[in-house]
Amino acid sequence: MKSVSQCWNIADLASLARKALPAPVHAILEGGADDESAMARNRAAFADYALVPRVLNDVSQVDGAATVLGQRLAWPMVVAPTAIAGLFHSGGEVALARAAAATGALFTLSAMASRSIEEVAAAAPGPKAFQAYVFRDRGITRAQIQRARAAGYGALILTVDVPIPGNRERDRRADITLPPRLGARTFAAFASRPGWCLDKARHPMRLANFDDHCPRDGTSLSAYIAEQFDPTFNWADIAPLRRLWDGPLVLKGILRPEDACRAAAEGVDAVVLSNHGGRQLDTAVAPLDVLPRTVEALARRGGAAGAIQVILDGGIRRGTDMVKALALGAAGCMAGRPGLYGLAAGGQAGALRALQLLREEYGRDLGLLGLTATEQIDAGTIWRVPGPA
Template sequence: MRLDCCFNIEDLRQLARQRLPRPIFDFLEGGADDEWTIRRNAERFDAYPLMPRTLVDVSAIDTRTRLLGRDTAWPVVVAPTGANALFHHTGEAAVARAAAESGIFYTAATMSNQSLEEIGTLVDAPRIFQVYVFRDRGLTEALVERCRASRYDALCVTVDTPLSGNRERDRRNGMSMPPRWTPTNLWQFAVRPRWSLNSLLRTHFEIANFRGAAKGAAAGSGPVLQYVNSQFDRTLTWKDAGWLAAKWNGPFALKGILSVDDARRALDIGASAIWLSNHGGRQADGVPAPVDCLAAIRAAVGDRIEIILDGGVRRGTHVLKALALGANACAIGRPPLYGLAAGGQAGVERALGILRSELERDMALIGCPTLKDVGSHFLAPALDT
């Protein structure tokens, strides 16, 4: 399959599967435990049919909106995903550039292979930085100050990761960072020669935001990763989230909220956005699909806070459904990575282009020319699927 023969996100996923060695594709695709949550994330959009309105002038479709204090061309955010160099040697730079071309927010991950400063100088587009509150608060404070210096627009703190989820595919594949070739997995890399050659000759794999952070670890990403993993803090509470919001003192999102109570508490600490997410099913398995939590959360918080939703967004109709249920925007994690693996920056552009044109077409088809018009009146009664 070629990139120009990919007509939807599923096609890009198939092409990514053809391009990546099995352990790498599994790292991208997989989730925790039985992966029930991953399946639900996508399936649950089917429970909310759209109700079209007819005889509306849809000659001009306007997808622009505002989010976290910035204008954005359409209501989708590229979600934070670590270690993008695994999927293509051009890594985060390719994804950030494609997001900028498309006029949407790019979220740089703490665990990226290019540093937040490198990404910052590459693109002058809306940018979020995803941070963790680490055991060593000084480490988090330093990242926050670096974001300020690099003029990031917003900070998002991931709150669903007191420790890493149980990703059995990675354990079975012996997945490590950087990937190690062993007698048992050598064949899986050998059958993907293009990826393997690029990985050997062109990929500089490091957890770039922590260059030199761990004593004696600068020589390799393995020890740095161990050091960063040891910094995840199981004692984290709302007090720490409030501390971080006050320290940043700018547009601030909490990523990983699913419950109404937590959404209310996000309001209490002065967050500007709730990022409704289950980490794409990679953390706790057996938790609800974000789309099922959306209406109740919007009803509880009213218009006092923005809502970003991620998890299973693969179609323009999914974006429309989320907006009709009360989200301000959706975020996408795997779709840009499928594109990246399928064809570098051109592949990410393809993924974003597909979603954007689907959204524009779907808005016209349901008689909704601007995002101001989106509301629950575009939803038919929910199905009991």
């Protein structure tokens, strides 16, 4: 089997990850909601745009740096929060955070991480954000936010598109739970990946930021997580959370321009256009499809509130995807699965390879477009491809 150093794009790492993971675990990584059409549209949306290069410009020096969520980054990438990354490799969130720091990206730690807020902060020196859910027990949410602030995380990202869990049928067909359990249907799949099984035996699954709250009665982590989401969470809850956090506050899971404008009115600093990787509401609109209208709606608001940043999450697999998102008005891009492919394929080295590939592609694409800086990307950089007549 080839190594991560022989992978030349994110698709290569995804293929290697599939070979490293038991089929039920791979289903968690790759699965979406229902028929998975929203997940597919996230990727397909980028094909609706073509890039338009400028020529005869000096591109001997290209700088892809950008300021995202108050942080000056080497390139406009935010590593998305992904729950229980330790499921795919014991390096988990520490490995991902170190890879992000090494490539100059911003790392986001999920509240549902397998490594603690403090452990990740101590292990990785780069810029970090903390992603929170508003749970039924508001005390858990407040405590995690306070811990993140004390540990030096620079931004707080509230995920707002999970009032209830989505219907992930691929997970059900795979008969997968957290932590994974052996059964008649899954024994062969796990037995075929002894390396993964040994890794999990040495590093058991846990929700590190819930050590004082996880059930001791045999309830699975899957069931526990599902019980924590609060369907009553609403706009009135934003102001109290704003008072808990004095840094950049972000809402992740916005898909309507009017919701982005409402977020601006509530004092939010940025929004992440996201359909949760296609894992919540199937047939939901792709974030790229609503990006131009969202940016226009915020611009019409005018003033400081209209200037909140918009980050695009969903379907990023290439540097050209990033360029297209920025040309449509995004301040930065967020991606989760690419880093997890690398992590599953080769631990920290694989995660680093994934982000290095994307960063190299992004810088090369700027040069091929005749651009020398991220700020030069504009609406003229892309062309909407006419659809079928």
